[in-house]
Amino acid sequence: MNTPIVALDLVVRDIALAFGGIRALRGVSMKAPAGKITAVIGPNGAGKTSLFNTISGFYRPNSGRVILGGTDITDAAVHARAGMGLARTFQNVALFSGLSVLENIKLGGHHLINGNPLAAICGLSSSRQAEMALRAEVEQRVIDFLELDNVRHKPVEALSHGLQKRVELARGLAMRPSVLLLDEPVAGMNREETEDMARYILDVQEEWGVTVVIVEHDMGLVMDISHHVAVLNFGELIAQGPPSQVASDPEVIKAYLGSETSAVCA
Amino acid sequence: MTNLYIFIEFVLLGLLASGLSALIALSFVLVYKGTHVVNFAAGEVMMLGAYLYYTGAVVLQLHPAAALFISLVGISLVSVAIEAFVLRPLAGQPTISILMATIGMASLLHGSVEIIWGQSPLETPALLPRFPVNWGEVMIPGAAIGNFVISSLLIAAVVTFFRFTQTGIEMRATASDPVTAASLGVDIRAAQRMTWILAGLTGTLAGTLIVSSGSVSPALASVALSVFSVVILGGLDSVTGVILASLIVGVLESLTVGYIDGKMRDVFPYVVVLAVLVVRPFGLSGTHEIERL
Numbered sequence: 001m002n003t004p005i006v007a008l009d010l011v012v013r014d015i016a017l018a019f020g021g022i023r024a025l026r027g028v029s030m031k032a033p034a035g036k037i038t039a040v041i042g043p044n045g046a047g048k049t050s051l052f053n054t055i056s057g058f059y060r061p062n063s064g065r066v067i068l069g070g071t072d073i074t075d076a077a078v079h080a081r082a083g084m085g086l087a088r089t090f091q092n093v094a095l096f097s098g099l100s101v102l103e104n105i106k107l108g109g110h111h112l113i114n115g116n117p118l119a120a121i122c123g124l125s126s127s128r129q130a131e132m133a134l135r136a137e138v139e140q141r142v143i144d145f146l147e148l149d150n151v152r153h154k155p156v157e158a159l160s161h162g163l164q165k166r167v168e169l170a171r172g173l174a175m176r177p178s179v180l181l182l183d184e185p186v187a188g189m190n191r192e193e194t195e196d197m198a199r200y201i202l203d204v205q206e207e208w209g210v211t212v213v214i215v216e217h218d219m220g221l222v223m224d225i226s227h228h229v230a231v232l233n234f235g236e237l238i239a240q241g242p243p244s245q246v247a248s249d250p251e252v253i254k255a256y257l258g259s260e261t262s263a264v265c266a
Numbered sequence: 267m268t269n270l271y272i273f274i275e276f277v278l279l280g281l282l283a284s285g286l287s288a289l290i291a292l293s294f295v296l297v298y299k300g301t302h303v304v305n306f307a308a309g310e311v312m313m314l315g316a317y318l319y320y321t322g323a324v325v326l327q328l329h330p331a332a333a334l335f336i337s338l339v340g341i342s343l344v345s346v347a348i349e350a351f352v353l354r355p356l357a358g359q360p361t362i363s364i365l366m367a368t369i370g371m372a373s374l375l376h377g378s379v380e381i382i383w384g385q386s387p388l389e390t391p392a393l394l395p396r397f398p399v400n401w402g403e404v405m406i407p408g409a410a411i412g413n414f415v416i417s418s419l420l421i422a423a424v425v426t427f428f429r430f431t432q433t434g435i436e437m438r439a440t441a442s443d444p445v446t447a448a449s450l451g452v453d454i455r456a457a458q459r460m461t462w463i464l465a466g467l468t469g470t471l472a473g474t475l476i477v478s479s480g481s482v483s484p485a486l487a488s489v490a491l492s493v494f495s496v497v498i499l500g501g502l503d504s505v506t507g508v509i510l511a512s513l514i515v516g517v518l519e520s521l522t523v524g525y526i527d528g529k530m531r532d533v534f535p536y537v538v539v540l541a542v543l544v545v546r547p548f549g550l551s552g553t554h555e556i557e558r559l
Contacts, residue, residue: 056449082451094446096439107439110432111451175450
């Protein structure tokens with residue numbers, strides 16, 4: 001159960017995606033380097049979430065490829081991508097209500113257990129051991145790490161929005177991903193919660209060595225924690241590079257950040 | 267004192283009958299919970315299962331257990347076909363279209379059964395031994411007890427399956443949020459297929475238990491319709507709710523037969539259901555969301 005996480009590169013190449021006449025993505029190519037934090041930014045409707053949904057497999061691109069660590073996963077089913085090391089969180093909290101924090105997080109690790117329903121029904125020792133090992137790993141590595149100990153048995157709907165987002169991050173980690181996609185991890189959070197989340201994302205990247213890709217509107221967070229920034233506008237990639245470079249890119253400033261670069265680096 | 271015995275007898279008969287109706291109701295609830303489809307063909311699938319049992323046991327002269335096995339396999343295949351050819355293509359369509367499709371499927375199955383096996387009742391061999399149980403002046407047919415025990419065990423098995431097995435948990439995750447479940451690595455198509463199979467199997471077991479104490483005829487399908495009162499009363503998406511509701515409706519039906527009139531059997535429980543729904547529109551323990559239906 002304790003196989004180390006192997007961070008992988010995530011590459012999208014010439015992705016085009018259209019819904020009828022609306023061209024959500026127009027030949028987007030970008031790379032999220034292994035073990036680094038990459039942010040995808042852009043104004044509303046720029047295609048960020050479409051890009052995420054294409055990477056997770058909910059949308060099939062009209063053309064282009066999605067490549068995870070050298071393997072082409074463009075045609076893989078959504079659920080199969082979990083087994084290949086892709087995990088994601090959602091813009092709206094997508095936890096299973098009615099279950100506790102621990103149960104929700106354990107669901108992230110379920111695909112690591114070789115499920116044999118008959119063995120599980122009979123309570124065979126192998127499946128029980130796998131379940132116990134999963135629980136131990138989740139408790140030690142994920143719950144302690146994200147400081148969720150004191151709420152582990154609480155029903156998720158009883159938690160604050162900020163904590164719910166953290167549980168979602170925990171569930172993503174329990175999947176032991178190579179690439180973790182975070183869709184607006186600090187949306188709707190106050191300043192304190194945002195700072196906490198930023199610290200957890202940095203910790204996750206440093207300690208677990210996982211590749212993190214985030215879509216985020218909070219420019220302060222993006223500039224603070226990411227190593228690499230990709231900017232989308234009207235479905236096209238207009239810039240990518242280190243945060244400082246992107247922040248001073250005239251194209252980006254024109255499209256998205258307004259005229260004052262200083263506001264970005266604050 | 268005889269009055270008391272009669273009362274006890276009717277209450278017991280009602281409680282015992284509730285096992286089977288809970289099992290049939292479960293086949294509705296499974297599909298609704300798992301796929302948000304109200305399956306109006308549940309009764310026809312149950313009837314088809316019972317006819318397959320008849321074919322195995324009488325036409326092919328197999329042991330009743332072997333005949334049951336054959337009908338379970340047959341219904342699994344039918345369920346997979348229904349999921350693949352009727353519901354999958356309709357995924358994402360308005361609820362009303364899917365609902366109409368299940369009604370159409372019901373007619374199709376009903377007609378096919380009548381073409382193949384005819385309309386007259388066909389006698390079926392008993393799965394369980396026939397013996398009356400006497401307790402003082404109270405007399406209970408053994409089949410009623412057997413059916414109740416078997417139904418209870420099956421319901422317990424299904425509940426355990428959902429609570430503790432990997433597949434069961436995947437099916438619950440899919441029912442509650444398919445998009446998230448898929449991103450967590452759950453094959454949601456497989457989970458939904460499994461839901462239809464499981465619902466078909468519970469229906470077939472219920473149908474076979476019903477016909478094995480008598481005969482099978484196309485009228486069996488309407489039994490499921492009368493169980494609909496249980497499903498609505500309990501809440502379309504609540505297993506606990508339908509178990510509770512089937513006990514209530516079972517006793518009510520039995521007492522209606524005993525004290526009012528046999529013909530009122532199908533009317534009185536609905537009056538009670540209606541009264542409850544006025545107060546709780548989502549059933550005894552269904553979720554509020556169902557109000558939107």
